[in-house]
Amino acid sequence: xxxxxxxxxxxxxxxxxxxxxxxxxxxxxxxxxxxxxxxxxxxxxxxxxxxxxxxxxxxxxxxxxxxxxxxxxxxxxxxxxxxxxxxxxxxxxxxxxxxxxxxxxxxxxxxxxxxxxxxxxxxxxxxxxxxxxxxxxxxxxxxxxxxxxxxxxxxxxxxxxxxxxxxxxxxxxxxxxxxxxxxxxxxxxxxxxxxxxxxxxxxxxxxxxxxxxxxxxxxxxxxxxxxxxxxxxxxxxxxxxxxxxxxxxxxxxxxxxxxxxxxxxxxxxxxxxxxxxx
Numbered sequence: 001x002x003x004x005x006x007x008x009x010x011x012x013x014x015x016x017x018x019x020x021x022x023x024x025x026x027x028x029x030x031x032x033x034x035x036x037x038x039x040x041x042x043x044x045x046x047x048x049x050x051x052x053x054x055x056x057x058x059x060x061x062x063x064x065x066x067x068x069x070x071x072x073x074x075x076x077x078x079x080x081x082x083x084x085x086x087x088x089x090x091x092x093x094x095x096x097x098x099x100x101x102x103x104x105x106x107x108x109x110x111x112x113x114x115x116x117x118x119x120x121x122x123x124x125x126x127x128x129x130x131x132x133x134x135x136x137x138x139x140x141x142x143x144x145x146x147x148x149x150x151x152x153x154x155x156x157x158x159x160x161x162x163x164x165x166x167x168x169x170x171x172x173x174x175x176x177x178x179x180x181x182x183x184x185x186x187x188x189x190x191x192x193x194x195x196x197x198x199x200x201x202x203x204x205x206x207x208x209x210x211x212x213x214x215x216x217x218x219x220x221x222x223x224x225x226x227x228x229x230x231x232x233x234x235x236x237x238x239x240x241x242x243x244x245x246x247x248x249x250x251x252x253x254x255x256x257x258x259x260x261x262x263x264x265x266x267x268x269x270x271x272x273x274x275x276x277x278x
Contacts, residue, residue, distance in 0.1 A: 032104050032230055032237035036077035044070045045089035045103035045229075049182035052205035052262040053109055062086045064205075068257035069126055069248070070107040073228065076244035090179055092158030095119045098229055105241070106229035109202055112276075113160075121234050122227035123241035126254070128273045129199035130220020131161050134206060136188060137215045142195055144218035145169035151194040152176055154184035161197045164222060181206070189213060199224045201267060208265035225273070242275050 047054035155162035
């Protein structure tokens with residue numbers, strides 16, 4: 001009798017544990033659409049040090065074009081702006097944050113690449129940028145990537161622009177990686193490094209922030225398609241976010257947000273891009 005009772009107790013515990021594990025697995029595999037609908041909250045990974053795109057302000061809030069895109073998309077998914085939590089991500093940890101469930105989506109000047117698609121899904125693109133160089137305003141020698149041989153070039157860990165310069169334009173360039181773009185900017189301003197390379201719209205934000213001290217040079221020499229990253233194989237989420245972006249393009253909100261965020265830098269505003277659904 002006692003043996004049967006003990007066996008029954010173990011069976012109930014095992015069944016409960018299995019149910020809990022299954023519930024956790026189902027929760028972790030849920031689409032962002034379900035998460036937004038059920039919780040009415042989202043965590044969004046963004047940059048915190050990119051003026052005009054993703055910048056943490058002194059009061060702890062975030063501002064910039066990426067932030068406005070994230071808020072618009074969240075609203076279309078059923079989550080109000082006040083219920084969106086922004087979490088700082090850097091280039092090197094965006095995939096990990098998505099895979100680990102630390103964020104529900106990433107809107108952080110996140111270029112869509114085939115390699116990244118192996119780990120995460122992308123909606124978009126919501127913006128198409130091009131790689132350029134940021135140099136000190138009084139530097140007349142650096143005019144484009146082909147002038148960088150023997151110079152010290154900065155980019156951030158986890159991004160690809162500096163490697164592209166070395167591979168395709170200036171094999172003798174000295175590469176320096178920093179954790180953030182703002183760290184690169186500080187070292188260029190201080191004279192320790194000669195240039196920073198990344199997307200032109202990011203560089204325009206820094207040039208505007210440090211008026212008269214920095215300038216963007218070189219015609220864009222790449223095509224960088226910014227996407228919204230989310231869990232791999234979240235097909236429903238990808239479709240819903242693409243639908244939200246399409247609406248943002250069509251109703252004028254996209255242009256308004258871009259103008260308000262980077263228009264003052266003198267950056268020429270492009271047309272909204274073509275979505276690449278897959």
